[in-house]
Amino acid sequence: xxxxxxxxxxxxxxxxxxxxxxxxxxxxxxxxxxxxxxxxxxxxxxxxxxxxxxxxxxxxxxxxxxxxxxxxxxxxxxxxxxxxxxxxxxxxxxxxxxxxxxxxxxxxxxxxxxxxxxxxxxxxxxxxxxxxxxxxxxxxxxxxxxxxxxxxxxxxxxxxxxxxxxxxxxxxxxxxxxxxxxxxxxxxxxxxxxxxxxxxxxxxxxxxxxxxxxxxxxxxxxxxxxxxxxxxxxxxxxxxxxxxxxxxxxxxxxxxxxxxxxxxxxxxxxxxxxxxxxxxxxxxxxxxxxxxx
Amino acid sequence: xxxxxxxxxxxxxxxxxxxxxxxxxxxxxxxxxxxxxxxxxxxxxxxxxxxxxxxxxxxxxxxxxxxxxxxxxxxxxxxxxxxxxxxxxxxxxxxxxxxxxxxxxxxxxxxxxxxxxxxxxxxxxxxxxxxxxxxxxxxxxxxxxxxxxxxxxxxxxxxxxxxxxxxxxxxxxxxxxxxxxxxxxxxxxxxxxxxxxxxxxxxxxxxxxxxxxxxxxxxxxxxxxxxxxxxxxxxxxxxxxxxxxxxxxxxxxxxxxxxxxxxxxxxxxxxxxxxxxxxxxxxx
Numbered sequence: 340x341x342x343x344x345x346x347x348x349x350x351x352x353x354x355x356x357x358x359x360x361x362x363x364x365x366x367x368x369x370x371x372x373x374x375x376x377x378x379x380x381x382x383x384x385x386x387x388x389x390x391x392x393x394x395x396x397x398x399x400x401x402x403x404x405x406x407x408x409x410x411x412x413x414x415x416x417x418x419x420x421x422x423x424x425x426x427x428x429x430x431x432x433x434x435x436x437x438x439x440x441x442x443x444x445x446x447x448x449x450x451x452x453x454x455x456x457x458x459x460x461x462x463x464x465x466x467x468x469x470x471x472x473x474x475x476x477x478x479x480x481x482x483x484x485x486x487x488x489x490x491x492x493x494x495x496x497x498x499x500x501x502x503x504x505x506x507x508x509x510x511x512x513x514x515x516x517x518x519x520x521x522x523x524x525x526x527x528x529x530x531x532x533x534x535x536x537x538x539x540x541x542x543x544x545x546x547x548x549x550x551x552x553x554x555x556x557x558x559x560x561x562x563x564x565x566x567x568x569x570x571x572x573x574x575x576x577x578x579x580x581x582x583x584x585x586x587x588x589x590x591x592x593x594x595x596x597x598x599x600x601x602x603x604x605x606x607x608x609x610x611x612x613x614x615x616x617x618x619x620x621x622x623x624x625x626x627x628x629x630x631x632x
Numbered sequence: 633x634x635x636x637x638x639x640x641x642x643x644x645x646x647x648x649x650x651x652x653x654x655x656x657x658x659x660x661x662x663x664x665x666x667x668x669x670x671x672x673x674x675x676x677x678x679x680x681x682x683x684x685x686x687x688x689x690x691x692x693x694x695x696x697x698x699x700x701x702x703x704x705x706x707x708x709x710x711x712x713x714x715x716x717x718x719x720x721x722x723x724x725x726x727x728x729x730x731x732x733x734x735x736x737x738x739x740x741x742x743x744x745x746x747x748x749x750x751x752x753x754x755x756x757x758x759x760x761x762x763x764x765x766x767x768x769x770x771x772x773x774x775x776x777x778x779x780x781x782x783x784x785x786x787x788x789x790x791x792x793x794x795x796x797x798x799x800x801x802x803x804x805x806x807x808x809x810x811x812x813x814x815x816x817x818x819x820x821x822x823x824x825x826x827x828x829x830x831x832x833x834x835x836x837x838x839x840x841x842x843x844x845x846x847x848x849x850x851x852x853x854x855x856x857x858x859x860x861x862x863x864x865x866x867x868x869x870x871x872x873x874x875x876x877x878x879x880x881x882x883x884x885x886x887x888x889x890x891x892x893x894x895x896x897x898x899x900x901x902x903x904x905x906x907x908x909x910x911x912x913x914x915x916x
Contacts, residue, residue: 501784503763510749510760517747520709521761522735522827626751 340474345597346590351481351550353589354488358543359566360573360581361495362536368512368576369532372430375437376417377540378563379444384410384541385459385548385558386452392460399462399545406541414537415530423526441560448556456555459548480549487546491539492582499578508532512576565592565608572612574625583623660687661720662738662831662863663708668717670707677703678887681717685831685880690857690864692874694898695884696907701867702744704884705833709741710734722830740829742820744836744867750809754800754819757808758791761826794822797859798852814845818852825856832856834866838873846870850877875899883907 359381366374384406391402421440425433467478499505510518511528519525547562548554565588573584588608595607615623661684668681678700685691693701706712708719710731719726721737729737740761749757795801798818803811808819817837824832837853838846850873857864868874874881875895883891883898885907891898898904 502780503759503783503787506752506756506760507763509752509756513749513751514747516711516731517743517749518760519731520711520735520741521763521823522732522740523760523763524732 340471344475344477345593347475347477347481349590349593350586351484351589352593353569353586354484355543355547355550355562355585356566356569356588357488357582357585358491358539358546359562360570360585361491361578362540362543363567363570364573364575364578364581365508365532365536367570368578369508370418370422370529372422372433373437373567374422374533374536375434375563375567376440376444377536378559378561378566379441379448380410380413380417380537380540380559381544381547381562382448382554382556382559383413383444384544385554386448386457388462388541388545389457389459389548389554392462393457403462403542403545406545407538410541410544411534411538414533414540417537418530418533423529445556445560452556454556456553459552459554461549461552462545463549480546484546484550487542488582488585491542492578495535496578504528504531568609568612571622572615574622577622577624577626580622580624587623661685662687662689662722663865664718664720665704665708666718666720668704668707668714668719670703670712670715672703672712676887678707678884681707681884681889683882683889683892685863685865687830688857688861688863689880690853690866690878692878692881693865693867693884694869694871694874694881695890699884699907700887701884702835703887705741705835705865705867708734708833709739735827735829738828738830739833740824740827740831741833742817742824742835742837744839746813746816746820748808748816748819748823750807752808753805754795754808754811755788755791755804757819757823758794758826759787761823762787762790791826794825797825797855798822814841814849817841817849821852821856825860829862831863831865834864834868836867836869838868838870846873849873853877 359377362377362380363374366372366377387406387409388399388402391397391405392399397405417440421436422433425436461480463479463483467476468482469476499508507518507523507528508531510521510523511525515525518528543562543566544559548558566585569584569588570581571584572588573580573582591611592604592608595604599607619625663683663685665681665683668683669679670677681704683704693704695701703712707714710726710729710733721734721739724737726734726737749760752760792801792804795804798821800815800818800822803815808816811819817839821832821834821837834853838849841849853864853866854877856862866874866878875898878895881891881893881895881898882889883901883904890903890907891901893901
């Protein structure tokens with residue numbers, strides 16, 4: 340029973356990683372860049388949600404929606420101002436810019452909201468479902484997190500596979516200039532990708548801070564790095580890969596905390612990542628790129 | 633940019649060629665290049681390129697390797713911005729347009745080295761190119777409104793219809809990258825047609841094909857031409873294909889036009905023979 344309890348917490352944490360990892364993997368798939376500022380968008384989303392719910396006493400759903408909206412705009416603006424001018428630049432320049440944007444967002448948050456940790460109000464209360472005569476207790480946040488993650492995955496895969504914008508995104512991820520020659524608006528497609536990723540980051544921020552209710556300007560960076568790891572783990576660029584990688588990373592982390600050592604849990608997570616990448620360099624579901632000679 | 637209304641579906645075959653008497657390139661050009669030129673890395677890759685293509689003409693662009701043929705296509709589709717000259721498409725100056733806008737204005741192309749969206753299905757490759765004709769937005773897509781369904785169904789039907797030109801409707805769900813070489817080349821043509829062009833640029837469509845495949849391709853190009861009544865410009869090294877199919881031919885060498893005319897003119901043109909075979913020593 341204890342095992343099951345850990346497993347469910349693992350899945351829940353993994354769901355949050357999966358939602359964040361989607362942002363990394365989609366942006367990588369389409370813009371071929373690592374957006375290291377993604378973790379900090381989570382933090383911004385969480386702060387917006389915090390102020391909407393705790394200060395202005397708006398209903399939590401509305402708070403999350405406002406956070407999504409603002410993060411979507413933030414994502415689009417960051418892309419327009421920081422990454423779009425570097426479209427032709429070497430990928431290293433874009434990577435450094437992303438790190439710069441990350442620090443910029445963190446320090447802006449420090450100025451705006453100070454470094455004092457804020458206690459995040461749970462968006463759906465602190466109740467729990469008791470199962471098996473109370474032997475297994477699953478908090479509402481856990482259930483909400485898992486359900487939200489599943490819902491996002493389903494809607495996103497339908498969107499990517501079944502709609503014209505989704506097809507445009509897949510076309511851009513394969514060959515941007517050919518896509519442009521077929522009348523696809525590549526810039527708009529990249530903006531859309533950033534918008535979706537950032538909107539999802541806001542959801543992840545609200546869920547993350549509901550489960551782990553301390554909010555600081557650096558809240559987003561470690562989950563961001565872990566979700567990036569999850570994306571690589573599952574195969575970067577692959578949406579089901581991000582989902583699988585996120586879930587597995589969450590489960591491994593919780594088990595490592597429970598059965599090995601909570602101090603060592605991150606080390607265990609990264610050790611597993613290294614082993615997986617040694618065996619499958621493209622990640623679990625990533626496509627092996629074989630070059631024809 | 634002034635938006636030009638183009639008909640949504642042009643799949644209805646127009647009257648056959650014999651019923652369209654006015655095929656005079658000079659009177660109704662779809663494309664006019666005036667003194668077109670570009671300097672790449674200090675070298676004039678194309679210079680003084682004057683070229684007109686009639687509304688329903690099939691024209692050939694030939695020349696030795698490195699003559700600048702693909703560069704011309706890249707100029708027309710704005711992959712490169714020309715350093716000099718003007719391109720008029722349907723009488724409209726394309727100056728300042730980008731690749732996507734030129735495509736919307738009516739130029740579609742294929743590539744010398746096949747550039748399909750390899751991991752998309754055959755049908756999705758075609759549908760991805762139909763963005764020009766689809767209007768529904770993201771909200772519709774998420775809520776799966778009737779507008780979304782209607783357009784997606786219409787797009788799927790149209791994709792299948794286009795694929796049926798090359799008898800490819802049965803493999804619509806196959807991953808494009810797994811198709812045999814010849815089928816990939818044909819799919820590229822279908823994908824280009826899906827953008828509803830008035831001018832189709834084919835960059836070495838027969839490259840790597842054997843003679844029977846080339847003959848089949850030739851029939852397909854004729855069929856496309858008859859059905860859609862569009863202008864086609866093709867770059868090709870296969871002389872039998874070019875001489876058979878093209879009404880007008882333009883020969884490039886070192887970035888300059890060395891000859892223009894009908895296939896018969898070109899075949900007997902000494903400058904062309906020299907460019908291809910080198911100078912005849914005895915004549916010298």
